[in-house]
Amino acid sequence: MAEVFAEDRQLSGASLDDRRVEALSSGRERGAGIRVVVGETTGFAHTADLSEAGLLEAAEAAAAVAREGGGGVRTVALPALASRHPYRQRAEILPADVSKERKLDLLARADDVARAAGHQITQVQVGYGDSRRRVLVASTDGVLAEDDQVRTRLHVSCVATGDTGMQTGSESVARTIGFELFERVDVDQIAGAAARRALAKLSARPAPSGEVPVVLAGGSGGILFHEACGHGLEADHIVKDASVYVGRVGELVASPLVTLVDDGTIAGEWGNVAVDDEGRPAARNVLIDHGVLTDYMWDWLRARKEGRHSSGNGRRQSYQHLPMVRMTNTFLLEGADDPAEIVAQTPDGVYVAKLGGGAVNTVTGDFVFGMTEAYLIENGRITEPLRDANLIGNGPEVLRRIDAVAGDFQMTSGSCGKDGQTVPVGCGQPTLRITGVTVGGTAA
Amino acid sequence: MSELVDLAQSVVDRARPGEAVEAYVARGHDTEVRAYGGEIEQLATASSAGIGVRVVLQGGEHEGNRVGFAWAGSLDPDVVDATLEDARELAAYATPDPHVALAEPDGVAPAELDLWDPAYSAASTDDKVTMAIELERMVRGADPRIRQVDSADYGDASVEVALLSTTGIRAVTRRTAAYVSVSAIAGDGDESHSGTGFSVGRSASALDLERAGRDAVRRAVRLLGAGKARSGRVTVVFDPRVASTLVSVVSSALSGEAVVKGRSFFAGRVGEEVASAGVTLVDDPTDPRAYGAAAFDGEGLACRRNVLIDDGVLTGFVYDTVSARRAGTVSTGSAVRGGFAGVPGAGCRAIVLSPGALDEAAIVAAVGDGVYVQSVTGVHSGVNPVSGDFSVGAEGLMIRTGELAEPVREVTVASTLQRMLRSVLYVGGDVEWLPGAAAGQTLAIGDVQLSGR
Numbered sequence: 051m052a053e054v055f056a057e058d059r060q061l062s063g064a065s066l067d068d069r070r071v072e073a074l075s076s077g078r079e080r081g082a083g084i085r086v087v088v089g090e091t092t093g094f095a096h097t098a099d100l101s102e103a104g105l106l107e108a109a110e111a112a113a114a115v116a117r118e119g120g121g122g123v124r125t126v127a128l129p130a131l132a133s134r135h136p137y138r139q140r141a142e143i144l145p146a147d148v149s150k151e152r153k154l155d156l157l158a159r160a161d162d163v164a165r166a167a168g169h170q171i172t173q174v175q176v177g178y179g180d181s182r183r184r185v186l187v188a189s190t191d192g193v194l195a196e197d198d199q200v201r202t203r204l205h206v207s208c209v210a211t212g213d214t215g216m217q218t219g220s221e222s223v224a225r226t227i228g229f230e231l232f233e234r235v236d237v238d239q240i241a242g243a244a245a246r247r248a249l250a251k252l253s254a255r256p257a258p259s260g261e262v263p264v265v266l267a268g269g270s271g272g273i274l275f276h277e278a279c280g281h282g283l284e285a286d287h288i289v290k291d292a293s294v295y296v297g298r299v300g301e302l303v304a305s306p307l308v309t310l311v312d313d314g315t316i317a318g319e320w321g322n323v324a325v326d327d328e329g330r331p332a333a334r335n336v337l338i339d340h341g342v343l344t345d346y347m348w349d350w351l352r353a354r355k356e357g358r359h360s361s362g363n364g365r366r367q368s369y370q371h372l373p374m375v376r377m378t379n380t381f382l383l384e385g386a387d388d389p390a391e392i393v394a395q396t397p398d399g400v401y402v403a404k405l406g407g408g409a410v411n412t413v414t415g416d417f418v419f420g421m422t423e424a425y426l427i428e429n430g431r432i433t434e435p436l437r438d439a440n441l442i443g444n445g446p447e448v449l450r451r452i453d454a455v456a457g458d459f460q461m462t463s464g465s466c467g468k469d470g471q472t473v474p475v476g477c478g479q480p481t482l483r484i485t486g487v488t489v490g491g492t493a494a
Numbered sequence: 495m496s497e498l499v500d501l502a503q504s505v506v507d508r509a510r511p512g513e514a515v516e517a518y519v520a521r522g523h524d525t526e527v528r529a530y531g532g533e534i535e536q537l538a539t540a541s542s543a544g545i546g547v548r549v550v551l552q553g554g555e556h557e558g559n560r561v562g563f564a565w566a567g568s569l570d571p572d573v574v575d576a577t578l579e580d581a582r583e584l585a586a587y588a589t590p591d592p593h594v595a596l597a598e599p600d601g602v603a604p605a606e607l608d609l610w611d612p613a614y615s616a617a618s619t620d621d622k623v624t625m626a627i628e629l630e631r632m633v634r635g636a637d638p639r640i641r642q643v644d645s646a647d648y649g650d651a652s653v654e655v656a657l658l659s660t661t662g663i664r665a666v667t668r669r670t671a672a673y674v675s676v677s678a679i680a681g682d683g684d685e686s687h688s689g690t691g692f693s694v695g696r697s698a699s700a701l702d703l704e705r706a707g708r709d710a711v712r713r714a715v716r717l718l719g720a721g722k723a724r725s726g727r728v729t730v731v732f733d734p735r736v737a738s739t740l741v742s743v744v745s746s747a748l749s750g751e752a753v754v755k756g757r758s759f760f761a762g763r764v765g766e767e768v769a770s771a772g773v774t775l776v777d778d779p780t781d782p783r784a785y786g787a788a789a790f791d792g793e794g795l796a797c798r799r800n801v802l803i804d805d806g807v808l809t810g811f812v813y814d815t816v817s818a819r820r821a822g823t824v825s826t827g828s829a830v831r832g833g834f835a836g837v838p839g840a841g842c843r844a845i846v847l848s849p850g851a852l853d854e855a856a857i858v859a860a861v862g863d864g865v866y867v868q869s870v871t872g873v874h875s876g877v878n879p880v881s882g883d884f885s886v887g888a889e890g891l892m893i894r895t896g897e898l899a900e901p902v903r904e905v906t907v908a909s910t911l912q913r914m915l916r917s918v919l920y921v922g923g924d925v926e927w928l929p930g931a932a933a934g935q936t937l938a939i940g941d942v943q944l945s946g947r
Contacts, residue, residue: 068754068756070588070589073562074587075565076563076565076581078565078566078577079568080567081567090530090533090535091535091536093536093538094538095539096540096542098568115534115539115619151587173755209756209880211756215759215881216759216880216881217880217881218880218881251881257908259906259908259943287644290530290642291641291644292642294686407875409875411688411871414686414688416889416904417887418871418872419875420876420885438883439876439883440872440876440886441906442872488905490876490887490906491943492909492943493943
C-alpha cells in the first residue's frame with residue numbers, strides 16, 4: 051500500500067498578557083507525507099516540496115525502506131473527488147476573513163471581565179487561536195478523500211493573590227467551526243468562570259488524602275473516560291498486548307450505567323473531522339454498551355491485520371507524522387439520575403467541578419486526572435473549595451465503581467498527546483459518581 | 495550553513511527605517527526507526543526547514559515598541575517574503591511597550607562547544623535499523639518475565655540554525671543528537687507492568703544500548719506484585735528521572751518572565767532562604783555534558799552560567815531581553831524558543847542541583863523508611879507552578895530499614911514545591927545528564943503526603 055497525505059495548514063493567534071497585546075502571530079505549513087507499507091514494515095518520508103520531483107524523492111525514500119521485490123509502476127484508478135462526506139463541517143465565518151481588531155476586542159473584553167471579577171485577580175492571560183487545515187489523502191487502496199478543517203479557540207487564565215499566596219483558574223472553549231464560535235458562546239462567561247475558579251481557591255483547603263467517593267460534574271472535562279479506558283481501547287495497544295482490555299470484548303468491563311461512544315461525526319466538536327487522516331470517513335463507534343465491551347478503535351494499519359475495516363480513528367498531528375489510532379470525541383451517554391440528587395445522596399466526598407489533564411499507563415490501567423476546581427461534600431452538601439490535586443485510579447476498577455449517572459451531558463475540548471503527537475479531541479460526560487477513588491491531596 | 499546565513503541576512507536587510515528585524519532560519523534532518531518482532535515496524539526519514547521572523551516597530555521615546563511574529567515551514571523565496579510581510583503587518587496591532595526590543599550584543603563571548611558529532615553521518619540506515627532490532631532482542635531475552643517489548647526505537651536528528659538581526663545579533667550553530675529508547679512489559683499471571691529505558695548522545699556511537707535495555711527491564715520487573723500503600727506522611731526518595739522532572743518544574747518559577755508577570759512564588763524573595771541548606775541550583779548551558787548545552791540562547795546572546803539558588807538562598811532569576819528590561823535588569827542569556835515556529839521566552843536549559851556526596855544506596859540506607867519513586871505521572875495536571883501545589887501519581891518501591899522493599903503502585907505523592915524545597919534531606923552525587931532542560935540525581939525529600947489505601 052502506498053499513500054500520499056498532503057496538508058496545507060495556516061494558523062493565526064493573538065495573546066494578551068499583563069494587560070498588553072503581546073504579539074499577534076501567524077504560521078503556515080504545507081507538505082506531504084508518503085507512506086509505503088509492505089508486509090509488516092512501514093516506510094515513511096515527508097517533504098515540504100510539493101513539486102513532482104519533491105514528491106518522487108520522498109516516495110523513493112519511503113519505498114526504499116519497505117521494498118521487497120521489484121519496484122515499478124502500478125496504475126491505480128482513483129474515484130473522482132466528490133463532496134460525499136455527510137459529516138463535513140463548513141465554517142460559516144472563516145477566521146481569516148475577520149479583522150484583527152475584532153479578534154483583539156475579544157481579548158480586551160475577556161481581560162476586562164476577568165479583572166472586574168474581584169480586586170484579588172492580579173493577572174490575566176487571554177489566548178486566541180484559529181487554524182485552517184486542508185488535507186487530501188490518496189492511496190493505492192483506491193482512497194481519495196479530502197477535508198477542510200477550520201478550528202477556533204479562546205483560552206483565559208487568571209491568577210488571584212490573597213493571604214495564602216497565589217491560585218490559578220482557567221477556562222477555554224474550542225470548536226471545529228469558524229469565528230461564529232463567538233456568536234454561540236459568551237466570552238464574558240468564559241472569562242468569568244476562569245476568574246471565579248482562581249478566586250474560590252484563595253480560601254481553599256488542602257484536598258483530602260486517600261480513597262473517597264467522588265462526584266464529577268457534567269462537562270467537568272470528561273477526561274475520566276479518555277484516560278480510564280479510551281487509550282486502552284486503541285487497537286495499536288491491543289495488537290501489541292499492551293492494554294488491560296486485551297481479549298475482553300463481550301465481557302462486562304464497567305458498571306451497566308456506562309455506555310461509551312467515540313464519534314468523530316459530531317458537527318463542530320473539537321475532535322470532529324469529515325474523514326480521518328487516512329481518508330476514511332469519521333464514524334460513530336460504540337465502545338462500551340451498558341457495561342459490556344463491544345469494540346476497540348481502529349486505524350487502517352491495525353484493522354488490516356485483523357481483516358476488518360478502519361473505524362475512522364487513524365489520525366496524525368501533521369504531514370510530518372505517521373497516522374496511528376486516536377480518539378475523536380469520546381463521551382459517556384446520559385443516565386437517568388438527577389445531578390442534585392447524586393450530591394445529596396453522597397454523605398461525604400469530593401465534588402469535582404472542573405478537571406485538568408490526565409494520563410494513563412495502558413499496560414496497568416492506572417491513570418491520573420487533575421482537578422482544578424473541586425469542593426468537599428459534607429452531609430450531602432457541597433461545602434469548602436479544595437486546592438488542586440491529582441486523583442489516581444485503575445481504569446477497570448473505577449469503571450465498575452460508577453453507581454450514578456445523570457442527564458446533564460456536556461462536551462468539552464482537549465489536547466491529546468500520544469507518542470509525541472498532539473491532536474484535538476472532544477470529551478463529554480454527564481454528572482456521575484464513583485464510589486471510591488484515591489484523591490492525592492495533602493490533608494492527613 | 496552559508497545559505498541559511500545568507501537567507502537570514504537577506505531578510506534582515508529588508509528592514510525599513512524604524513523597524514528592527516530578526517530572522518531565525520533552521521534546517522534539519524531526522525530519522526526514526528521502530529523495531530518490532532525482529533523486523534522494522536516503521537522507518538521514517540525527513541528533511542525540514544523553516545523560518546521565523548520578528549519585526550519590532552520602534553516608536554518614539556514615550557510611545558513604546560510593538561512586535562509581530564510570523565513563521566513558515568518552508569524556505570521558498572515567495573514564502574519567506576510573505577512571512578516578513580505578515581510579521582510586519584501583525585506588529586502594528588500589538589500594544590506599544592517600551593520594554594519590547596530585540597536582543598543587542600552584550601559582549602559576553604559564546605562558549606566553545608562541540609555539539610556537532612562528525613560520527614553522526616557515519617551511521618548508515620542499516621546500522622540504525624540494526625541498533626533498534628538489537629535493542630528489542632536484548633530486552634526480550636533479558637528476563638523470562640519480560641513478555642512484550644511494545645516499542646524499541648532508534649532516532650537521530652541534526653539541526654542547523656542561523657539567527658541574525660538588525661541589532662547586530664549573529665548566532666550560527668549546528669548540533670546533532672541521537673537516542674535509543676525501549677518500552678518493556680513484564681508479566682506474571684494477569685498482572686503486567688511497563689518500564690522504559692533510553693540512552694542519548696550526539697551520535698549513534700555514543701549510545702549505550704545495554705544500559706537502556708537493562709533499565710527498562712529492571713523498572714518493569716521490579717514492579718511485579720505491586721499494590722497500593724497505606725496513606726500517610728513519608729520521606730520520598732526520587733530516582734534521577736523523577737528528580738529531573740521536579741527540578742524542571744521548579745525552574746519554571748525561576749523564569750524572569752513568570753516573575754515580572756506575577757506568576758512565580760519566588761517573586762520578591764531574592765536573598766531569602768527558599769530551600770534547605772546545601773541546596774544549590776545552577777543553570778549552565780555552557781557545560782558540554784548537559785543535554786541542553788548551547789553556545790547561544792534563543793535570541794542569539796551567549797549562554798552563561800547562572801546561579802539561582804545558592805546554599806538554600808534564592809540568588810536570582812533567568813531573563814530574556816524583554817523580561818529583563820521589564821525587571822530593570824539585563825538578559826542572563828536565557829531566552830528559549832521552540833524552533834522557528836516559536837517566540838523567545840525566559841527559561842532554563844541546563845539546570846542541575848549541585849551534587850552531594852551520597853549515592854542511591856547510601857541515601858536509601860540513610861532514609862531508613864519511606865518510598866522510593868521510580869516514575870511519576872500527571873505532572874501537567876497535578877503540579878501548579880504558580881501556587882506551588884504538587885500532586886502526582888507514583889510507582890516505585892517501599893523503603894524498609896534502609897533497603898528497597900516491596901513494590902507500590904496507584905498512589906500519589908503530594909506537597910507544595912515551596913515545602914519540598916525546604917524539606918530536601920539528601921542530594922545525590924549520581925548526576926545523570928538526562929534529555930530535557932534539567933539533569934537529575936537521587937533526591938530525598940521529607941514530609942510528603944502519600945495517598946493510597
